[in-house]
Structure formats: structure tokens, C-alpha cells
Amino acid sequence: MEIFPHCPVAHHFGGNASMKLEPGSELWYSNVEAPECISDLDGAQWDAEADFVVVGYGGAGISAALQAAENGLQVLAVDAFAGGGATAMNGGIFYAGGGTAVQRKAGVVDSPDDMFRYLSLEVADVVRPATLRRFCDGSVADLEWLAGHGVRFDSTYYPKKTFYPPAGYFLYHSDSSLAETCAAVAAPAARGHKYWHPPASQPTGFGVHLTDPLRQRGAQLGVRFWARTEARNLIVSASGEVVGVRVVRMPEDSVHTTAYIDAQEKARALLQKLPSSMPGFARLERKAQAYWQKARALQQQHGVVQRIKARRGVCLSAGGFIWNQQMVSAYAPKYVSNMAMGSPGGDNGSGIRLGQSVGGEAALMNRVSSWRFINPPTQWPKGVLVNMQGQRFVNEELYGASIGHEMNEYHQGKGYIILDRTLYRGAWKTAVLENLFPFMRLPLVLALLFQTRKGRTIEALAKKIGMPPAALQETVNRYNHAAEGGQRDDFGKSRSECQALRSGPFYAIDVSASSKFFPCSAMTVGGLRIDEDTGEVLREDRTPIRGLYAAGRTAIGLPSNLYVSGLSAADCVFSGRRAAQHASNANADAAVRLVEM
Structure with missing residues (x-):
């Protein structure tokens, strides 16, 4: 096996070339390293292999893994933490319409056409109309897919406008469709489907009622999951096709891993005690930084480097970068004072950087959805x-x-x-x-x-x-x-x-963004450009990088213009399943290309 740590494809970057954006550069702001290029695939040595490798096991990654497993692929998923990502931490809303079973039971009339007309106002041109139409036409089926895998919904309907329904209500207007300016374009309908849960008063964490059932079903279908495993770089062939990923994995059943997990989770817990705008957060942040440093030291000393072969492709679904203050300051400085909404430590831009490292184009990086x-x-x-x-x-x-x-x-x-x-x-x-x-x-x-x-x-x-x-x-x-x-x-x-x-x-x-007691939360919505039919990551010249997919907030998607509650979770499911479907048909597609040649 011959490995070149600085493979030529690592220098094909989108964006401003004068920034010299590459792994290890001053503006990289990431642990992601340059890709490894393997010239002799037959002689390569691997520590593990699978048909489909998922990097980041949140809403998009879990959806991709489960769909791939349903299609008969062998799947291995890795996550730097315990999985679930920002999806597990959110308020538990899934945006769906067009006449779902939940809507019908509640007496809410909706159609794919009205859903499409309304979302055209919010989504604008960040995706093609055909992609939005496919999402709207498939919304009922996506909800049924979730329900079929154990995600529970409820039709108790809250008809008034609110950004979050009161306790006991699970279907509501999670968007602006009730406003007269929007209702003039499309008939309004309640499309915010909250996952059913027992009575609770916490502000976040309802998203586990989506991620947990899907993860359990994936495990039943044979999805292997490596927690506390950080993807460091992609592995590519001499032709530039992504053939695997190199990770640093904390060993199971180790006292060092127990200490590592404890440090990670204490840092994350501290960062969630207070909104970042509130007095006292800076002190919590300093304490969290000490725990992050302890976790990094443990990983450096005891982490095991492993190379995973991906026969059908790698899916990057590691979230956005709202918790990477250096990246936010560089790309979206207007939002530095907003409260970060996402997975502390997880939404650090690593998925986007992995894609860029092999020539993927990142765009709309200044786009941040801030919620006042x-x-x-x-x-x-x-x-x-x-x-x-x-x-x-x-x-x-x-x-x-x-x-x-x-x-x-x-x-x-x-x-x-x-x-x-x-x-x-x-x-x-x-x-x-x-x-x-x-x-x-x-x-x-x-x-x-x-x-x-x-x-x-x-x-x-x-x-x-x-x-x-x-x-x-x-x-x-x-x-x-x-x-x-x-x-x-x-x-x-x-x-x-x-x-x-x-x-x-x-x-x-x-109610300013810098308000000390009334936080204005935000999440990044820019990311890797993808082929909207396949989910493959695109280069700046719009050619696909074979073997590489992106989903969720690692990629540009439906919420990348204006967000409405539940649209990101819906896009995670939509884009994750899209990537898995294409990877499942990769051999057939390759055969067709050979015949055409």
C-alpha cells in the first residue's frame, strides 16, 4: 500500500483561492487533515470495511444508515460523541404536509401543491424547484417511513400562531403560513409534527423521540455504530474517488475512554447551562474549555487510528459549524453574539471540512438562521x-x-x-x-x-x-x-x-441579538454543494466526487434560505435517505456508465 499524505486532489477548493484554504492552514480552523491517496487499492490494508460508511450519526446520518441497511447494504457509522447530534437535542419538530395521516386525523386539509407553493416562498432558490417538489410530494411517505420505524406522532391540534405548541399539543403551525401575505399564495395548514412524548418541561431533547427509534431499528438491521470515534481525513484513490475514511477511535471498555467520555460530557453540559448571551456564560465556557483540553489529551494518548474501507461510499452528516467560533467569526461575523443552537463540540464544521479537503465546494457559508x-x-x-x-x-x-x-x-x-x-x-x-x-x-x-x-x-x-x-x-x-x-x-x-x-x-x-436575558438563537445553514438528485458532493466545476455524499446541515439543503420549525429535521431525513438510495444503486449506475462508454 502506498499512501501520500498530501494527495493532489486535496488542493482543489471552492471559495476564495487567496485564502489558501487547506488542511493545516491558518484559516482552516479544524482538526480535519489532508486526504490520504492510495495508489494500489488491491494491496491496501484496512482495519474495517463496509458498503456504506456514515460520518456523524445525527438525524441525517441515522436516516442514511437505516435506509442503506434496508436496501441490503452493510453499514458502519461513526460519531465523535454518542450519536444523535443536534437532531436529538432539538425541540422535536418534523415539518411534513400534503395530507399526512396526522393532519387528516386532526381535520387539517393540506395538499402537496399548497405545501410546495408556501415553501417556495421560504426556500427560494437554494434548491431547484424540482427538488422542492420531490420533497413535498414525498412528505407523506417520509412521515410514514418514520412511523413505520417506531417514531410516534399525535394529532392533538393547536390552531393558534406560536413558535412552539403548549404542553399536550403535537400538531401546529410551525411556519408563517397563517400570515395574510403567505395565505394569499397558498392555503395555510398546520405542518409542524411534534414527536409524541410523555409530559415534560425541559426546553430541548425531544428529538430523541426520532433518533432513538431509528437508531434501534438500524441496529436490528445490522448497522454497526462506533461512538467516540472522530473522522480525521478521507481516503481517496489515485483517480480522486473516495474509498474510505481514517478515524481516531477510543477503545471500548477502557478506563481512559471512561475518563474521555466524562470530560466530553461535562464540557457539553456546562455549555448548555446558560444561553451564551447571559451573564455567567463566559465563566462556564472557560471551565468547559478545560474539559475539552483533557479530552483531547486522552484522545492523543489512547486513541486508536483505524482505516475504514467504504465499498459504496462515505456520507458526511456531521452537522454545521455554529459551535466553531473561529469559523463563525470568519464566515458569518454578524452572528457571533447569537446563541448557538446545535451540538456543543459536534457542530464544529468537520463534515464540511472533510468534503472540502477532497475538492468539494462549500457555499452559503455566511448563511445563518437566527430565530427572533x-x-x-x-x-x-x-x-x-x-x-x-x-x-x-x-x-x-x-x-x-x-x-x-x-x-x-x-x-x-x-x-x-x-x-x-x-x-x-x-x-x-x-x-x-x-x-x-x-x-x-x-x-x-x-x-x-x-x-x-x-x-x-x-x-x-x-x-x-x-x-x-x-x-x-x-x-x-x-x-x-x-x-x-x-x-x-x-x-x-x-x-x-x-x-x-x-x-x-x-x-x-x-430583543436585539445581543440581548442578555432574551436569547436570539442561531444555526448555520451553509455547507457543501451536492447533486440534488443523488446527494453526491460537487466540486466547484459541478462535477461529482465519486464515493462521497453529504446530508443534513453539512450540505446545502431546504433550510439554507429561511428556516421554519421542523424543516431541518425533515431535510435530514430527506437528504440522508437520498444519499443512501443512490449509494445502494452505485454498482448499477457504474455498469450503465460502462455500457454507455
Whole structure:
């Protein structure tokens, strides 16, 4: 076997060539190493092999592994942690429509056409219309596939607009489809399918009700899973085809591995105790860093290097890079102050870097989905959200990702909700009396207590928060005129969501991205370009890298423009299954190519 640590294909990168982006370079910000190039495949030595190797065992990776196993492939999956990824940690929403069994049982009417028309507004041009159409047409089947493998859903329907349904509700409007501007394009329907779970009050972790059943089913079908195994580099043939992956694996049943796991999990737990914007997080971060360093030292001393042969391909499904602050600062500096939503330590960009190391093109790396949720309370969207110039910039009733995108991209991450006395008092009633999860109630109360300024008049309020008084007064005047029927709202907000701000005193609530007590969460949505029909990673010239696939947030996908709740999980299943289906047919495709030649 002949191995060249700096194979020529490792230098074919997308993006700005002047950045000299390559493994080991100053701007690489990753442990991913240059690929190994094997000139003699027949004489190569391997520690393990499988038909299909999955790197990153979260929602996309588990879906890819299970689908491949169903198709009869031998599958080996690796994960730097215990598996599950960001999907297991999230709120447990799956975006589906077109007439699912859950929708029908709840009496919700929907069609693939309406789902497609609505999502065309959110997805825009990040995927081809044909890809979006395939996703919408297959949504019912994707949900049935999940249910067939043990994922449970419930049809208890919450018809009002909210970013997360109250306890006991499992089907809701997890997007902006109820807004008049969207309803004019497509009939709205509840498409947020929450996985059934026993009563609980924690803010995250419902996603295990998807990942656990799928993982159990995969194990029954023979999927091998190596936990605490970090992929360091890809292995390619002389022609540039990906034929395997090199990993560092912590040995099973070792006291050193037990200490390694303990250090990793303590670091992750510390980083999840508080939102990153809150006072005290910096101290937790320093403590977590000490545990990360301990884990790295244990891995360096006791980790075992192994090479895995992939006969049908490698699927990169290791998440995004929101927890890699160096990469966020380099690609999306506007979002450094946002609260990272993802797997601490896991969403570090390694999947993207692995793809780039063999010539894959990464794009939309500046795209971050930031979620400025302002409902609940239902009273906040009835006020106006303004920038530091006292001007409105968005329809306040839209889904939080639309609001966060406008605020962070075009208004320096600054935003204040302006309310009058009636709406302000109503917000307090909601915070105290309504059926809210604790993770929703606490930030709301803290914002009302500590991030609210009060003024007897609009002019006095503007002066207190450093806005031009005349501009804020003009904004409120125009809004009041529309709310009272004098004109159409400037941003198309539904009449039912408009309420004139007349009764002083007036209030301004700071909901900026840097808000200390009202976090604005974010996740990266850029990644590797892929062939949307096969899931194969593409080079800058749009030719596919044979043997290499990407899925979930490692790749550009459906949520890479504007996110709605559950769309990332749905895209993980969609893209993971797509990669597995193509890999399962790889031999047939190769035979066809030979015949055509």
C-alpha cells in the first residue's frame, strides 16, 4: 500500500483561492487533515470495511444508515460523541404536509401543491424547484417511513400562531403560513409534527423521540455504530474517488475512554447551562474549555487510528459549524453574539471540512438562521418592531427566522418592540397565567423585568433608548393609521394582528441579538454543494466526487434560505435517505456508465 499524505486532489477548493484554504492552514480552523491517496487499492490494508460508511450519526446520518441497511447494504457509522447530534437535542419538530395521516386525523386539509407553493416562498432558490417538489410530494411517505420505524406522532391540534405548541399539543403551525401575505399564495395548514412524548418541561431533547427509534431499528438491521470515534481525513484513490475514511477511535471498555467520555460530557453540559448571551456564560465556557483540553489529551494518548474501507461510499452528516467560533467569526461575523443552537463540540464544521479537503465546494457559508421569536406572548407581534433609527423593518407576525434574518442581516442585530400600556399588561398576563413551557416563560419574564424601558409619550420613550423621536413617532403614526383601517399595513401584517398604540405610557423591549436575558438563537445553514438528485458532493466545476455524499446541515439543503420549525429535521431525513438510495444503486449506475462508454 502506498499512501501520500498530501494527495493532489486535496488542493482543489471552492471559495476564495487567496485564502489558501487547506488542511493545516491558518484559516482552516479544524482538526480535519489532508486526504490520504492510495495508489494500489488491491494491496491496501484496512482495519474495517463496509458498503456504506456514515460520518456523524445525527438525524441525517441515522436516516442514511437505516435506509442503506434496508436496501441490503452493510453499514458502519461513526460519531465523535454518542450519536444523535443536534437532531436529538432539538425541540422535536418534523415539518411534513400534503395530507399526512396526522393532519387528516386532526381535520387539517393540506395538499402537496399548497405545501410546495408556501415553501417556495421560504426556500427560494437554494434548491431547484424540482427538488422542492420531490420533497413535498414525498412528505407523506417520509412521515410514514418514520412511523413505520417506531417514531410516534399525535394529532392533538393547536390552531393558534406560536413558535412552539403548549404542553399536550403535537400538531401546529410551525411556519408563517397563517400570515395574510403567505395565505394569499397558498392555503395555510398546520405542518409542524411534534414527536409524541410523555409530559415534560425541559426546553430541548425531544428529538430523541426520532433518533432513538431509528437508531434501534438500524441496529436490528445490522448497522454497526462506533461512538467516540472522530473522522480525521478521507481516503481517496489515485483517480480522486473516495474509498474510505481514517478515524481516531477510543477503545471500548477502557478506563481512559471512561475518563474521555466524562470530560466530553461535562464540557457539553456546562455549555448548555446558560444561553451564551447571559451573564455567567463566559465563566462556564472557560471551565468547559478545560474539559475539552483533557479530552483531547486522552484522545492523543489512547486513541486508536483505524482505516475504514467504504465499498459504496462515505456520507458526511456531521452537522454545521455554529459551535466553531473561529469559523463563525470568519464566515458569518454578524452572528457571533447569537446563541448557538446545535451540538456543543459536534457542530464544529468537520463534515464540511472533510468534503472540502477532497475538492468539494462549500457555499452559503455566511448563511445563518437566527430565530427572533416574539410570540408568545401574543401581544408582542401586535406592537411594532423597530431598529435603532425608530423604523419598522419586518412583518412582526412572521416566523422567528424571518424576523431574525432581517434584524441580523440588515439592522446590526438591533431590535425593540414598542407596546402601549394595554399590550404591555397583556404580555404580563400571558407570562404569568398562560400554559407556557418554563424555557418560554423565563426569558419572557426576564425581558419584561430587565430589558424594558418606559416613557410617558412616544417621544420620551425614544429619547430613553437613543432613537430619533420624530422617526419613532412617524412609525407609530403610520402603524396606528393602518391598524384603524386607514390604509394597508406597510409590511402586510394581518389586520387581526394590528392594534393601534394609543394608551400611554409606552414601552420598548430590547430583543436585539445581543440581548442578555432574551436569547436570539442561531444555526448555520451553509455547507457543501451536492447533486440534488443523488446527494453526491460537487466540486466547484459541478462535477461529482465519486464515493462521497453529504446530508443534513453539512450540505446545502431546504433550510439554507429561511428556516421554519421542523424543516431541518425533515431535510435530514430527506437528504440522508437520498444519499443512501443512490449509494445502494452505485454498482448499477457504474455498469450503465460502462455500457454507455
